[in-house]
Amino acid sequence: MKRNLFCIISILFGIALFSVLSSCTPPPRKRPARFTPKACVECHVQEQKAFAAAKVVHAPVKAGKCEECHQRHGLVGAVILTENSARLCYTCHEEQKTRFAQGKPHTALVDAGGQGVSCTRCHDPHAAEQKGLLKKTGNALCFSCHEPALFTQGETHIPSTEDCQTCHDPHASSEPDVLVRPVRELCRECHDLQDPQLRQSHGGYPVQETNCTGCHTPHASTGPKLIRKHAHPPMTQMGCDNCHLDPQSSTPFQTVARTPDLCLSCHQEPGEGGKEEVIHAPFQTGDCLLCHDPHATDFPGQLVSQEKTMCLSCHADLEKEGDVPHPPAAERCTTCHNPHASSQGSLLRRAEGELCLSCHKDTGAELEYRNLHPPFAGQECTACHDPHGGKDKTFLVSSFPALCYSCHQDKEEEFTRVTIHQPVAAGECKRCHLPHASQAESLLVSEPETLCFTCHAGMRSRSQEETAHPPFQEGECRLCHLPHASDTPRLVTATGTSLCLDCHGDLLQGESMQSVHAPVKQDCTACHDPHESPVGAQLKQREQELCLSCHASLAGRMKQPGALVHAPAAQGECTVCHQPHESPEPHLLQASLSELCAMCHDETEPQAVKAHGGFQVQDTLCTSCHTPHVAQEEKGGLFHPVVHKPFAGKVCEACHK
Structure with missing residues (x-):
């Protein structure tokens, strides 16, 4: 019993001691995080200082809450916003979102894609x-986009010099031109439109019922009373009743007559009394006010808007995005077109060619050239050119070669042949041909004898050599070559020998010949250079080298040690014995074998008779004993390699009488 009590007391004491010791031990330290994100300002120190020094600091910047707008970017610098465009700003400025949704945004704020608003x-x-x-402050901010001169010229409307926001909302508005209110209401805030003096200055008409900006510019004008730059004379001369009923009538702004009669009472009909065949549709229907403002405007001719903009409002198909515009089309359509009526198609001011050449005078001078392209001769410029614009400054209606094929349809099929001239394959017709006129035939850019050398310049010096082929020397390349395409290599006009035989037909007698040189049957250029060669007869190599380039086995025998070579062969004069083209004799021989040998060897000479054992050999076949080209020197006499034993011992009488 005592022993058990002692054990219990010992255990309790141990627990108490452990508890005391544990309380004295410091708690384990937390290991620091491996990566601790830095605050933005730890890197952007200079930017933060600059922001803090400004008079007005954006609240998130002031509070150091950069990540309300930006995402972290790490070591590589980048501006990564949490939202794009104005959506980011709307997270705090929600009231502005409603304003932009209810009206049309200020065009300066619309981003490049037109998909949102850019507050920055x-x-x-x-x-x-x-x-x-x-x-920037005040109007200076507006003038960073809007040209200041337009708002400070001549007489200036006071708000234009003081505060644009008097009339305009800088963000969005349901009114045109982001006006804060409708025009009439806006003007009334400063001007008493019912003031008798004001009414008197407007001819007694009740102007409170009109739109002030129909006559007055809201910004600045070079004329008095902020009248727009181009004003209708009756208006500036207080002759309102020329067009309108009396100011005291019940309908003072009603016109005294309808258009176009009202307009034509002052404005004579354009052209020859309006008898032109082509009449602009608005003019024909008398809808003058579709294009013209009857009171005042900022545009010449009292147009309702800038000329090109106005024309494109009906003719939108003529504006090709990304194209290079014809300068008149980019600036003033009426440079070329009469806006009312014309005796020419498309309301042109003159006949097509005459109109184009009135500006393109240098091109007009080409009408005096010897050879004219038919469309140019007929002054049908629009057959090839788009008068409004094109893919490049030439304003072509389509690209090469499709444009040329639209007339030259036969050429399109021709150009599908096996061999095509490189400029043709590249569709570069103008590399060789001029589009309007030329002093050279076929509208070539230069005379044929020089044109080919503009690309094949390396051959020009060869053409000057005395040994040049006459057509090549005279620049008549087309005598042998087609200029566009061919079914034969190198664009030649015919295949094989038929091309050469057109000129050199006398060289061949045809079927009466017993032997014909193989190249003659196939291709003359196997032996002859068609352009120029320093070797006679335009051979590609010297005679022996040329012949042995095909007769390789003979060349090998001639080079063997101890070879005895027949003198003409050794001297490279193959044509002493052989015709180069054809012959009535076998092996292209120049004459019968006996006649041929006798040309050099007098077989009746005593020494020759003695060498032949006293026999008369002039009527025999020399090649029955002798080889015509090469033999082994040890045998002498150009004998065949295998010799009859009596013949070798010169015992001819063993067989012959």
Whole structure:
């Protein structure tokens, strides 16, 4: 019993001691995190200082909450916003989202894709010296986009010099030109439109019922009273009643007559009394006000808008995005077109060619050249050129060679042949041909004898050599070559020997010949250079080298040690014995064998008779004993390698009488 009690007391004491010791031991330290993100300002120190020094600091920047707008980018610098465009700004400025949704946004704020609004066009997203974080103060900010001269010329509307926001909302509006209110209401805020003096200055008409900007510019004008630059004379001369009913009538702004009769009472019909065959549709229907403003405008001719813009409102198909515009089409359509009526098609001011050449005078001078392209001769410029614009400054209606094929359809099929001239294959017709006119035939850019050498310049020096082929020397390349395409190699006009025989037909007698040289049956250029060679007869190599290039086995025998070579062969004069083209004799021989040998060897000479054992051999066949080209020297006499034993011992009488 005592022993058990002792054990229990010992255990309790041990537990108590462990508890005391444990309480004295410090707690284990936490291992620091391996990566601790830095605050943005730890790297962007200079930027933060600049922002803090500004008068107005964006609230998130001031609070150091960069990540409300930006995502972290790590070591590589980048601007990564949490949202794109104005959506980011709307997260705080939700009231602006409603304003933009209810009206048309200020065009300066619409981003490049037209999909949203870019607040940073006007506002600095971090800090600025101006209220509202604006990048500039007052009108200076507006003038960073809008040309200042248009708002400061001549007589200036006071808000234009003081504060654009008097009339315009900088963000969005349901009114045109982001006006804060409708035009009439806006003008009434400063001007009493029912003031008798104001009414008197407007001819007594009740102008409170009109749109002030129909006559007055809201910004600045070079004329008095902010009248727009181009004003209708009756208006500036207080002759309103020339067109309108009396100001005291119940309908003072009703016109005294309908258009076009009203307009034509002052404006004579354009052209020859309006009898032109082609009449502009609005003019024909008397809808003058579709193009013209009857009071005042900022555009010449009292047009309702800038000329090109106005024309494209009906003729939108003529504006090709990305094309190079014809300068008149880019600036003033009426440079070429009469806006009312014309005796020419498409309301042109003159006949097509005459109109084009009135500007393109250098091209007009080409009408005096010897050879004219038919469309150019007929002054049908639009057969090839688009008068409004094109893919490049030539304004062609289609690209090469499709444009040329539209008339030269036979050539398109021709150009599918096996061999095609490189400029043709590349569709570069103008490498060789001029499009309008030329002093050379076929509208070539230069005379045929020089044209080919513009590309084949390396051959020009060869053409000057005395040994040049006459057609090549005289630049008559087309005598042998086709200029566009051919079914034969090198664009030659015919295949094989038929091309050469057109000129050199006398060289061959045809079927009466017993032997014909193989190249003559196939291709003359196997032996002859068709252009030029320093070797006679335009041979590609010297005579012996040329012949042995095919007769390789003979060449090998001639080079063997101890070879005895027949003198003409040794001297490279193959044609002493052989015809190069054809012969009535076998092996292309120049004459019968007995006649041929007798040309050099007098077989009746005593020494020759003695060498032949006293026999008369002039009527025998020399090649029955002798080889005509080469033999082994040890045998002498150019004998065949295998010899009859009596013949070898010169015992001819053993067989012959």
